[in-house]
Amino acid sequence: MKNGPLFLIGIFAALSISWGAIVLGTGAQLGSLTPYYDDTEGNSFPLRRSGIAAQGAQVYADLGCAACHTQQVRRPGFGADQARGWGDRQSVARDYIFETRPQLGSLRVGPDLTNLAARKPSPPDAQDLMKLLYAGSETHPGYRFLFDTRKIVGERSNQALSLPRDLAPPAGYEVVPSNRAEALVTYLLSLQNGYEYPEARPAAPEKTAEENKNEQKK
Amino acid sequence: MTNAPSTPGARAAAADTSAIDFAARGPLLLLIGSGISWLVISGLLALITSIQLHSPHFLAQYSFLTYGRAEAMRETAFVYGWAANAGLAVAIWVLGRLGGNPLRATNWLFAGASFWNIGVTAGLVGIAIGDLTTFSLFQLPRYVQPLMVVAYGAMAIPGVLAWSGRRRGVTFAAQWYAVAALFLFPWLSSIAQLVLLWSPLRGVAQDVAAGWYAQGVWTLWLTPLALSGAYYVVAKESGRVLPNYDSAPLGFWSLVFIGAWTGGRHLIGGPVPAWIATVAIVASVVLLVHYVIVGLNLRGGWRARGTAAGFIRFGVVAYLLAGALDAITAFRSVAVSTQFTFVSTALEQLSLYGALSMIFFGTIYFMVPRLTGVAWLSGSLTAGHRFLVTIGVIVLVVALAVAGWTQGTDLLNAKTVFADVIAHTKLPLLIVSGAQLVLLGANVLFLVNFLQSITTSVVADVVALNPIRETTEASAS
Numbered sequence: 001m002k003n004g005p006l007f008l009i010g011i012f013a014a015l016s017i018s019w020g021a022i023v024l025g026t027g028a029q030l031g032s033l034t035p036y037y038d039d040t041e042g043n044s045f046p047l048r049r050s051g052i053a054a055q056g057a058q059v060y061a062d063l064g065c066a067a068c069h070t071q072q073v074r075r076p077g078f079g080a081d082q083a084r085g086w087g088d089r090q091s092v093a094r095d096y097i098f099e100t101r102p103q104l105g106s107l108r109v110g111p112d113l114t115n116l117a118a119r120k121p122s123p124p125d126a127q128d129l130m131k132l133l134y135a136g137s138e139t140h141p142g143y144r145f146l147f148d149t150r151k152i153v154g155e156r157s158n159q160a161l162s163l164p165r166d167l168a169p170p171a172g173y174e175v176v177p178s179n180r181a182e183a184l185v186t187y188l189l190s191l192q193n194g195y196e197y198p199e200a201r202p203a204a205p206e207k208t209a210e211e212n213k214n215e216q217k218k
Numbered sequence: 219m220t221n222a223p224s225t226p227g228a229r230a231a232a233a234d235t236s237a238i239d240f241a242a243r244g245p246l247l248l249l250i251g252s253g254i255s256w257l258v259i260s261g262l263l264a265l266i267t268s269i270q271l272h273s274p275h276f277l278a279q280y281s282f283l284t285y286g287r288a289e290a291m292r293e294t295a296f297v298y299g300w301a302a303n304a305g306l307a308v309a310i311w312v313l314g315r316l317g318g319n320p321l322r323a324t325n326w327l328f329a330g331a332s333f334w335n336i337g338v339t340a341g342l343v344g345i346a347i348g349d350l351t352t353f354s355l356f357q358l359p360r361y362v363q364p365l366m367v368v369a370y371g372a373m374a375i376p377g378v379l380a381w382s383g384r385r386r387g388v389t390f391a392a393q394w395y396a397v398a399a400l401f402l403f404p405w406l407s408s409i410a411q412l413v414l415l416w417s418p419l420r421g422v423a424q425d426v427a428a429g430w431y432a433q434g435v436w437t438l439w440l441t442p443l444a445l446s447g448a449y450y451v452v453a454k455e456s457g458r459v460l461p462n463y464d465s466a467p468l469g470f471w472s473l474v475f476i477g478a479w480t481g482g483r484h485l486i487g488g489p490v491p492a493w494i495a496t497v498a499i500v501a502s503v504v505l506l507v508h509y510v511i512v513g514l515n516l517r518g519g520w521r522a523r524g525t526a527a528g529f530i531r532f533g534v535v536a537y538l539l540a541g542a543l544d545a546i547t548a549f550r551s552v553a554v555s556t557q558f559t560f561v562s563t564a565l566e567q568l569s570l571y572g573a574l575s576m577i578f579f580g581t582i583y584f585m586v587p588r589l590t591g592v593a594w595l596s597g598s599l600t601a602g603h604r605f606l607v608t609i610g611v612i613v614l615v616v617a618l619a620v621a622g623w624t625q626g627t628d629l630l631n632a633k634t635v636f637a638d639v640i641a642h643t644k645l646p647l648l649i650v651s652g653a654q655l656v657l658l659g660a661n662v663l664f665l666v667n668f669l670q671s672i673t674t675s676v677v678a679d680v681v682a683l684n685p686i687r688e689t690t691e692a693s694a695s
Contacts, residue, residue, distance in 0.1 A: 004381070004382065007394070007397070008401065010471070010474070011398050011401060011402060011474055012401075012405070014471075014474040014475045014478070015402060015405055015406065015434075015438065015478070017475075018430065018434075018475075018478035018479055019409055019430065019478075022426060022427075022430045022478070022479065022481070022482070022494065022497075023409075023413055023419075023423075023426065023427045023430055026419075026423045026426040026427070026490065026491060026494065027413070027419045027420070027423045027427075029423075029491055030419075030420060030421060030422065030423045030491070031419070031420050031423065033420070033421070061350075061352050062348030062349070062350065063281070063284050063286055063287070063348065064284055064285065064286015064287045064289065064290055064350060064352065065286055066286065066352050067285055067286035067289045067290070068285060068286070070558055072487075072488050072489055074487040074488075074554075075487065078487050078550075078554055079487065079554050079555075079557075079629070079630060080629060080630050080631065080632040083632030084629075084632050084636070090487075090489070091488070091489040092489050093421055093422050093423075093489050093490060093491075094421075095489060096421035096422045096489065097420060097421045098421075099421055100418070101351075101352060101418070101424065102421055102422050102424060102425055103352060104422065104425050104485075104488060104489075105558075106354065106484060106558065106562065107558055107559070107560075107562070107563065108558040108559065108625075108629060109271065109640065110636075111636050136274060136275055136278065138274075138637065139274060139636075139637055139640045139641075140274055141270070141274040141275055141278035141284070141285065142275060142278055142279075143278060143279075143281070143284065144278075144279050145279060145280070145281040
């Protein structure tokens with residue numbers, strides 16, 4: 001390798017080819033995805049987030065929630081995502097077209113959240129999530145900085161968390177969620193992938209030879 | 219260089235030292251020193267995050283230390299703090315030596331290194347206040363990223379000058395890898411910034427781009443930096459032409475051309491076009507050619523003795539192992555249970571710590587005496603560092619792999635409730651914390667040894683340059 005310029009052209013080509021194919025190729029393939037309009041529903045999917053849920057998405061990102069929680073359901077049959085009640089269909093690219101920064105995540109220290117608001121058997125409600133965020137659990141940290149503990153002036157706020165005795169603030173005080181906590185919970189409760197796009201319908205699992213035989217016998 | 223080297227190794231190092239080494243030793247030692255300091259900071263953060271994994275309430279009340287932010291800071295301090303500083307010192311020094319001339323434009327190296335480290339510091343503060351980008355290996359906030367490219371460009375100038383002004387027409391493998399790393403990072407980073415931060419792609423195309431960048435950081439930047447050090451030191455220590463050296467160009471070009479294609483294996487089963495994963499699986503297997511060649515070439519250092527060769531031997535073995543495991547876990551049938559688990563964390567640590575950092579350690583142990591003209595001050599600190607870091611890395615990777623394997627099997631079995639999945643990983647994760655503590659201790663020893671050795675060399679130089687002061691003192695007494 002005596003030829004310096006050729007060497008540089010070589011490494012530049014290596015980088016450009018992979019960038020062009022992987023990054024620009026995917027961009028071209030997915031860049032033109034549009035929301036899917038469903039005649040029977042009279043609506044197009046995915047739905048856009050409300051303003052406060054969009055703020056919550058930013059809170060989710062800046063706290064780094066994606067370090068432990070994924071937001072991508074694998075197809076039924078590939079892993080146990082469906083059996084765990086995380087979603088009945090796989091996530092598809094169209095799900096994310098309105099996300100400014102998708103939070104796919106890469107590690108499942110916590111459960112997948114793609115379909116949190118419609119999780120089976122029973123989805124959490126706002127009060128559950130607030131309590132989890134404030135007090136944590138055995139496996140989830142409590143983020144008290146998302147809440148204000150303040151003196152009750154006049155009437156108790158209707159936003160105040162109703163906490164069990166061991167977690168409750170001293171008498172005369174209440175714990176209220178900050179705007180960030182409100183936004184985060186609104187966001188979490190907006191997470192669901194119930195609508196089934198044509199491309200997301202799970203392909204029927206291939207029949208094994210044995211099943212085919214059984215069918216023929218019938 | 220007044221004090222006579224005491225050990226045979228130091229004498230060899232001193233005999234090997236020339237004006238080429240002295241020309242740039244200030245900035246190079248600055249790079250190494252900041253690198254080791256970042257390594258210690260990253261180790262502290264790694265200890266925090268590893269404790270948080272088994273005791274989630276640990277430091278949870280501080281918003282700047284949520285697991286997500288602390289983990290992003292750990293990774294950034296490790297890659298952009300430690301690996302980048304150490305790797306650049308290695309690459310530029312290797313280019314200077316093999317170029318055959320004293321390094322030029324070292325002021326640029328100094329300025330670039332200063333701004334790079336300011337950038338990393340600002341980036342960590344930015345992550346702590348919540349400005350992380352959430353892309354793996356690309357967590358530095360948007361407002362720091364352009365600075366990093368400019369600072370890197372400044373640092374690369376002496377290396378590029380040494381390459382273009384080299385005395386010999388023939389070049390060596392160590393030079394190819396070093397020059398490639400110098401050029402590739404700014405290109406890689408600037409086009410990743412373009413499509414992720416300044417004009418973001420739509421939806422999951424961002425994740426594909428981020429995966430491509432993360433793989434590029436590993437295969438097109440950090441690996442070449444490490445391999446330039448490994449090829450140089452192994453050739454020096456073994457004192458002969460590396461075995462199967464004819465195939466080294468193929469090893470280089472296969473890494474550069476195929477490496478970046480393997481990033482999509484982390485997106486298997488994800489909401490991205492299926493060809494991304496398929497191409498990545500094929501590329502991971504084809505890339506084995508590169509690993510085989512590197513193994514064949516660097517087996518030349520198998521019999522070499524000494525600290526530097528020992529570290530590099532460990533690093534090369536870890537590198538080959540990581541390559542093989544990357545290819546195996548890329549297959550869909552394996553990925554179905556290892557994806558989203560600590561197995562991927564284990565492989566990342568095997569690559570970043572076991573392979574890369576060990577090779578950097580070895581090269582630094584080789585480099586510093588040649589830069590300062592003084593041997594490492596404490597043999598026992600060196601031995602302690604080597605012992606602890608070896609144990610630490612092995613335990614870390616094995617414990618993470620065990621945790622990940624348990625987690626993966628449990629996740630596949632929907633009857634295991636999620637809380638139990640986490641509970642089952644507790645013991646291995648406790649061991650991981652222990653390993654992180656050992657690694658932190660080891661690297662503190664390394665930092666102390668480095669600082670002491672540098673101080674000794676500076677004192678020796680000052681004494682050598684001021685002989686008058688000694689005589690006046692003598693006459694006064």
